[in-house]
Amino acid sequence: MAQDRRFREVQRYASVHGFVAGFPNFHEADYGDGVVYGTIFLRDTEVEWRDVPRSEYRVFHIEDVPGLFRAANDYAVRQGYPAAFPNCEQADHGQGVVYGTILMKPGTTEWRDVPRTDLGNPQIDDVPAMMRAANDYSSREGFAAGFPTFHQANYGQGVVYGIVLLKPGVSIWRDVAADLFAKYSAPPRRWAILLCNLNDRPPSPNSRDRYVEFFTEKGAGLGTAFDYWRDMSYGTDGLRETGVFGFFQIPHSTAELLTITGSAQRQQAFNWGLEVARNANVQLNDFEHKIVLLNGGGNDHGAVGGGVTLVYADETALEPTFMFHEMGHEFGLDHSFGEQTVPCAGGDARPGAYCDRLDIMSAMNVASFRDGLNRRSGPSLNAMSRKRLGWLHRSRIRSLPTEGPAEAITLAALNRPDVEGYQMVEFVGTSRADPNASSVYTVEFRERSGWDQGINISAVIIHEIRSDGLLRLLTNNPTGTIAAGSEFVSPSPSTVVRVETIDATSHIAQLHIWRQP
Numbered sequence: 001m002a003q004d005r006r007f008r009e010v011q012r013y014a015s016v017h018g019f020v021a022g023f024p025n026f027h028e029a030d031y032g033d034g035v036v037y038g039t040i041f042l043r044d045t046e047v048e049w050r051d052v053p054r055s056e057y058r059v060f061h062i063e064d065v066p067g068l069f070r071a072a073n074d075y076a077v078r079q080g081y082p083a084a085f086p087n088c089e090q091a092d093h094g095q096g097v098v099y100g101t102i103l104m105k106p107g108t109t110e111w112r113d114v115p116r117t118d119l120g121n122p123q124i125d126d127v128p129a130m131m132r133a134a135n136d137y138s139s140r141e142g143f144a145a146g147f148p149t150f151h152q153a154n155y156g157q158g159v160v161y162g163i164v165l166l167k168p169g170v171s172i173w174r175d176v177a178a179d180l181f182a183k184y185s186a187p188p189r190r191w192a193i194l195l196c197n198l199n200d201r202p203p204s205p206n207s208r209d210r211y212v213e214f215f216t217e218k219g220a221g222l223g224t225a226f227d228y229w230r231d232m233s234y235g236t237d238g239l240r241e242t243g244v245f246g247f248f249q250i251p252h253s254t255a256e257l258l259t260i261t262g263s264a265q266r267q268q269a270f271n272w273g274l275e276v277a278r279n280a281n282v283q284l285n286d287f288e289h290k291i292v293l294l295n296g297g298g299n300d301h302g303a304v305g306g307g308v309t310l311v312y313a314d315e316t317a318l319e320p321t322f323m324f325h326e327m328g329h330e331f332g333l334d335h336s337f338g339e340q341t342v343p344c345a346g347g348d349a350r351p352g353a354y355c356d357r358l359d360i361m362s363a364m365n366v367a368s369f370r371d372g373l374n375r376r377s378g379p380s381l382n383a384m385s386r387k388r389l390g391w392l393h394r395s396r397i398r399s400l401p402t403e404g405p406a407e408a409i410t411l412a413a414l415n416r417p418d419v420e421g422y423q424m425v426e427f428v429g430t431s432r433a434d435p436n437a438s439s440v441y442t443v444e445f446r447e448r449s450g451w452d453q454g455i456n457i458s459a460v461i462i463h464e465i466r467s468d469g470l471l472r473l474l475t476n477n478p479t480g481t482i483a484a485g486s487e488f489v490s491p492s493p494s495t496v497v498r499v500e501t502i503d504a505t506s507h508i509a510q511l512h513i514w515r516q517p
Helices: 003-016 065-078 127-140 178-183 207-215 225-232 254-258 263-279 320-331 383-388
Strands: 021-030 035-042 047-053 083-092 097-104 109-115 145-154 159-166 172-177 191-198 243-250 289-294 302-304 307-311 397-399 407-412 424-430 438-446 459-465 471-473 487-489 495-503 508-515
Touching: 003 021, 003 035, 003 065, 003 083, 003 178, 021 083, 021 127, 035 178, 065 083, 065 097, 065 127, 065 145, 127 145, 127 159, 172 178, 191 207, 191 254, 191 263, 207 225, 207 243, 225 320, 243 263, 254 263, 263 289, 263 302, 263 307, 289 320, 302 320, 307 320, 383 424, 383 438, 383 459, 407 424, 407 438, 424 495, 424 508, 438 495, 438 508, 459 495
Parallel strands: 191 243, 191 289, 289 307, 397 424
Antiparallel strands: 021 035, 035 172, 047 097, 083 097, 109 159, 145 159, 302 307, 407 508, 424 438, 438 459, 459 471, 487 495, 495 508
């Protein structure tokens, strides 16, 4: 693996999991569930992130990790900080390339010139060896962690290396699965947003702006689709590297489109949009997912073969709940269900369709909320869907054996990856629909906050996945929505899930789970 990539993966993981920054100590192990990487994480009380112009570094290749370390520490000294390290992120916001730099705050570190022999004689430009040596030296000396500055000198008594030592209590060590880190540098499944207008509906001069804001990082923090799918994927996927193209004029009129009815209309609009985009030399093969966004004129929109069609005239507000739902289909998700014998909304005649009010894939019959622009938004995506999409890592899932003693389990809220603990429990039991069949039951803690601020209460939620593979919220008695002090019992031979406490401050639910004889 490229060494600079390892630092970027740590930084991206840290940003999602409640830290400002981190760095790898380049130790690794396998305790029976795959390789884990030793990693040092830092909080906002300990470090500050700053984007520093590359011209200040005078290092012109992000792959030159030793050079970046030397330059970062020199910059820190000039700025009055005790030390710094690069996170190996770079960007250009319009005023030249900047490098992500993590500045250690005063009082957090001690600098030492350490004899090379005390470090095991690593080569100065051997990044993994230097990082391990600094870490091991810091442990022997009673410090929390350490990293090299990659500076060296000889004052007459042999070569010494500059080492930054983090004082006790500064930083947190975690062993993180190597394959989880890899998700943070894997190429995203890119989205192309194709802005189109019928030939009698020209867009206004600023029409494009709201879609750039809604679908790309430029709108981060504003309750956009970029925010939503970043949060659902815990920063590993979502809408990274999304391209917004157009407006492109479709050589057809509103009247022509409206001669087509039902879902065929949205498919035709989508096909027209792809055609004009290709004619404008948009490289559609570079994008796995595609949305044709029509500037009004149609009266049907949603998922289609090959992508999504959305129709919003300039004067029409966007509908995040609906849009997130349709994008969920393009990610590969089916509707979510309850146990009802009839659907809870139109559009899908299957029993129980749209009956999980706590899951975006039951839109528009969901516990949504009004965002800052008075748009309907939320809720989030259930745990099993996140697992199926590869977003909920196995390290956050407790799969119960068919037999065994009772377990006390701490369940972190599904929307809080920064809180340690499992985020889903799963077990196999007898189906509620057929005593001769088995089902998978999933347990998750949904907190009334963020994308779930529209739900009634913070509660532990249980879904059942029967042989048809559909995700069902348990809506019949006993229901799968469990408050503190209550319990759920699956069909015999039963598994009991008791919610002992829900701690809003710590964002956790304490469970007690056991099998009945």
